[in-house]
Amino acid sequence: MTIPQRKLGPEGLAVGAIGYGAMSFGDFYGQSDYDKDAAARGILERAGELGVTLIDTADVYGPSEEILGRALQGRRDDFVVATKFGIVPAAGPGAKARIDGSRNYLRSRLEQSLRRLGTDHVDLYYAHRIDPDIPIEITVEAMAELVKEGKVRHLALSEAGVDTLRRAAAVHPITALQTEWSLWQRQIEQEVLPTARELGIAIVPYSPLGRGALTATLSSRADLAESDHRRGMPWFSDENFDANQTSLATVRQIAAEVGAEPGQVALAWLLHQGPDVVPIPGTRRVPYLEQNAAAALVALDDDQLARLDAIRVDGDRGVAANLATPNWFDGVTPPLPA
Numbered sequence: 001m002t003i004p005q006r007k008l009g010p011e012g013l014a015v016g017a018i019g020y021g022a023m024s025f026g027d028f029y030g031q032s033d034y035d036k037d038a039a040a041r042g043i044l045e046r047a048g049e050l051g052v053t054l055i056d057t058a059d060v061y062g063p064s065e066e067i068l069g070r071a072l073q074g075r076r077d078d079f080v081v082a083t084k085f086g087i088v089p090a091a092g093p094g095a096k097a098r099i100d101g102s103r104n105y106l107r108s109r110l111e112q113s114l115r116r117l118g119t120d121h122v123d124l125y126y127a128h129r130i131d132p133d134i135p136i137e138i139t140v141e142a143m144a145e146l147v148k149e150g151k152v153r154h155l156a157l158s159e160a161g162v163d164t165l166r167r168a169a170a171v172h173p174i175t176a177l178q179t180e181w182s183l184w185q186r187q188i189e190q191e192v193l194p195t196a197r198e199l200g201i202a203i204v205p206y207s208p209l210g211r212g213a214l215t216a217t218l219s220s221r222a223d224l225a226e227s228d229h230r231r232g233m234p235w236f237s238d239e240n241f242d243a244n245q246t247s248l249a250t251v252r253q254i255a256a257e258v259g260a261e262p263g264q265v266a267l268a269w270l271l272h273q274g275p276d277v278v279p280i281p282g283t284r285r286v287p288y289l290e291q292n293a294a295a296a297l298v299a300l301d302d303d304q305l306a307r308l309d310a311i312r313v314d315g316d317r318g319v320a321a322n323l324a325t326p327n328w329f330d331g332v333t334p335p336l337p338a
Contacts, residue, residue: 001297002050003016003017003051004016004017004296005017005051005053006202006275008124008154008204009154009174009201010173010175010201011173013080013123014053014080016051016052017296018271018279018292018295019052019053019054019055019204020043020047020282020289021056022068023061023064023282024282024283025057025284026062026064034284036063037067037071041071042286043284044072044079046289050289050290051293052292052293053078053080054079054082054124054204055081056082057084058083058084059084059109059113059128060084065113065117069117069119070118072118073118076119081119081122082123083113083125083126084125084126084128084158085105085106085109085113085126085127086101086106086109086158087099087129090323097323099131099132099327099331100131101136101138101333102131102134103138106139110122110125110151114151120151121151121152122151124155124176125143125155125156127143127157127160128158130161130164131333132326132333133334134333135335135336135337136164137168137171139333140168140171140172141172154173155172155174156175156204159178159329159330160177160330160331161192161331164333165192165195165196166199167336169199175202176202177202178205178280179205180207180317181205181206181208181279182205183214183251183266183269183311184210184213184313185317188203192330197274202276203278204277205279207317208266208281209266210313211230211233211235211236212230213236213244214262214263215261215263216248216255218245221241233315233319234315234317235313235314235315235316235317237315240315243314247311247312247313247314254308258298261291263291263292264292264294265298267295267296268295268296271295272300272305
């Protein structure tokens with residue numbers, strides 16, 4: 001099986017219809033006692049065979065870039081490698097993360113990412129969050145310098161608001177917008193999605209499986225490790241967990257109808273939203289990578305899509321207290337000085 005390709009953005013960057021998100025290697029979900037290098041080698045080997053070519057990481061995903069860099073040795077050109085800059089982790093207990101979109105910061109972060117990834121360029125470079133204190137034009141101009149230098153091939157933004165998208169695209173072509181979009185998180189559909197499509201910007205949904213909930217493999221909060229960051233999210237709170245499990249009945253039912261897994265139905269629903277959508281589910285296990293990729297071949301009819309559209313969820317995605325900084329979602333920036 002090889003999945004079909006899709007094209008991102010006005011420059012037509014070709015990637016597999018399903019990508020791979022490498023945040024899992026940062027241990028955000030509480031698992032750390034496994035051979036990360038072996039897992040990454042297995043993931044990339046099978047991803048190449050399946051046509052899963054978009055590999056997404058970030059400078060703040062713990063050891064993810066270094067692990068991927070070792071796994072990419074000898075096969076760098078088989079993949080479209082994306083990474084991100086802009087989130088400065090909290091300095092200590094009680095502190096909050098901050099966002100830095102300055103020229104010097106992004107250039108220094110790229111050099112470090114290139115070293116960790118073991119490559120001389122990244123194919124897609126994201127502003128991971130939008131700096132609330134710097135006009136987006138200044139950030140994008142600095143990113144565009146990297147394109148001219150050959151260190152970056154395409155530019156992208158993550159969690160950018162409508163005005164930010166328009167102003168960024170006026171400076172340099174923006175290939176993709178990465179934002180959370182799933183059956184459990186639909187806010188993008190109101191204003192951001194229509195604007196991105198007007199500008200020719202593709203959508204790369206992160207957490208397309210509702211932080212794992214849409215795989216229907218979590219039966220209680222006890223299934224979440226104590227260090228799992230989802231324990232602090234409203235979707236997974238004591239008051240909302242059971243109600244949201246009930247909401248997954250529709251996904252399970254449709255999965256049975258089409259002979260697929262619930263997670264595949266959730267990914268197929270996203271793919272049915274348009275040819276400019278490339279979800280990036282993450283996993284550390286090859287069988288789940290294969291399962292996610294096969295979602296590109298799942299067909300849903302109009303009735304099934306309508307039933308999925310009607311799904312509702314209690315709570316919201318939320319963020320941890322030490323990440324609750326301005327511009328975490330739908331980021332805006334001040335105007336460019338006259």
